[in-house]
Amino acid sequence: MRRVERYAARLVRLSVGHRGLVCLLWLAVLLAGGAAAAANLGRLDQSFTASGQDGSRANAAITERYGSGAGVAPLVAVVTWPNGTGGRSAAAAARLESGLAAATEPGTRVLSYAGTGDGAFLSPDGRTTYALVYPRSGKPDLAGLSAVRAATERLRTQLRAALPEARVNVTGVLPLQEDSATERPGLLLQLAKASCALGALLLLLRTFRPLLSLLPLLLAAVSSVAALVVVLALAGGMELSFVVVYLIPAAALALSVRRAATLVTAWRAELARGSDARLAPLRAGSVLADRAVTGALAGAAALAALALLPVPFLRSIGIAGAAVCLVTTLAALTLGPALLSWAPGRLRERRPGKGRSPQLRFSTRELSLPGGRPRAPRLLAAGALVALALLTGAAGFLTAGNPRADALVRGGPARDGLDQLTAAGIPSGVINPLELLAPSGVEPAEVAARAARVPGVVTAVAPGAAAWRRDGTALVAVIPSGEPMTASGRRTMKDVRSASAGTETLTGGSGVPELDLVQGVYRLVPLGLAVMALLGFAVVAGLRSAGVAVRAALCGTVSTLAVSGLLVLVWQYGPGARLLGGVAATGAVTGWVPLVAGALAFLDALDRAVAPGSAPRVRPGIGLVGPLSLLAIGLGPQVELALLVTGLGGAVLLNSMLVRALAALPGRSRPGAHERSAETTTSALPATPVSSYWSRPRLPLGHTIPLAEPSDHAQ
Known part of the structure; x- marks a missing residue:
């Protein structure tokens, strides 16, 4: 028996012997750790950007000096004057300026035709005008988003009151996202969400039965809290991203369901073979150690490799993935057997199995190839x-x-404003302007003139108001025609940066961090994936065999890439966007989502690939519990959440498909069949459970539980 699994088996024995203490410790982790985690979430970076890159530094400098804009996209007030009234008239401009002043707080930065006289703020017919309003929101964190929400409602309400004869709407990136979060899903989508929730529940009940179905949920809860506490503790000394809040629960749920299913199945198999009820949890925990320890160590080592890369975003994903992998396995090896040792007698009864019907056996023979393998599984695998x-x-x-802005929400006040803007002939790129921070000694007008000459720029403005000048620096607003995710918009951002090169001018704006995410993070993804595969291979080869290690590294790599391809086909190009609650093709995938989903895919695939096939097999379909639960929670009009759950749920589904396909390939035995029998892991257990002061399973004085089964139970 491998030394590491021998230690794990001893940990199982110790946990069962001190089951009361173990349960109290995990309960303390769940309650006290949950309270501590909720109180310290502010330690995490909530900007979802690639910090340390040029755009992030520019946005940080702008926020520090001006307290608005930068990473927070401005609000866009859209005003359409009635027939016979033109936005170019002095009276209309004056009324708009006074209305904006009344609808915004003092010190708010505002750009409009009324303040600049720039015709780029008017539609071709002159009837529709727009104004960029930068609320004083501070950093792009939860508090900043709340400030934007309040500023949006104030701007919409008071500007409509000031201009009753005009059609007034307020749009922008954040108002569109807010409307998508509050929009109610349609009837068909609600039915789909309910079906996913019901399916997950039925799979849990079918595998675990009613009371034991709480076990995987409890393991997922304590593992999520414990891993989050570890990450938050480390966040006190390093910069970690808020994305870990999404990765940890999804990974904990996927791993906990599989660990719990293996544990309960092995426990019931031991009872069915006639093992003593007090020994069965020990044996089942030893079987789980055989299946889970290698995957846990390999997954933790592979994900921890990302922590070595000089990018805080990837470091956050690596630390969170390694923590949840280890903690989930620890909880399953300690809390799971401890709880099973307390299982009521009625849960230990096993219904007699039913043999396969003759009709089913006949169908299998009909579909078999001459070599004896069924034809259908091989075709499905191919x-x-x-x-x-x-x-x-x-x-x-x-x-x-x-x-894309028009893919964020189907309807609502912000969508009305976007439609009003684009219907007037104004490009949608104006809702994502760039901001250039000109240092002291650099003429802002010259910076604006350079930027205005860049193809794809609608206009560049260097206002002279005090709100745009501070501490010797000045802000220049650059309004592009294309949105940042489009090819033209991305090219415009690069060209604006190049145009201001050599002047120490910093280029910021809400769309720039996405460009930095591609240039600063995605360029390291191939290196990170290669290092993860190599480390996973090394650990698995040391604990299992080279063949298993090759399969594990290959599965992890393919799964990571495949989940990104799934997001591309379903959301970026749109075939499944409407089906999953979206409006239309998004044109892009939120930059951090493929990274989080890819980390889960690699971790889950590695864990599945190294599990030996000799242990008792769990009921098929139990792996769907995690994806169905995620889809039940996240499907809906909130596009970024739907994108996230599609990636996380798709990662687990693709892994299940990949491992089953490899198992059905011709000329192969079941994965792990060459591994030794799981029963040998019980040799690490002593003849009697360790004695405990108050919580060990009660045994008659002097009684000894033999590990070796009687000969009539030998298999």
């Missing part, structure tokens, strides 16, 4: 591998960035 190959290739077409 189809699954082809689909995975296509998804892996589609990953090369990934466009990382914010979704």
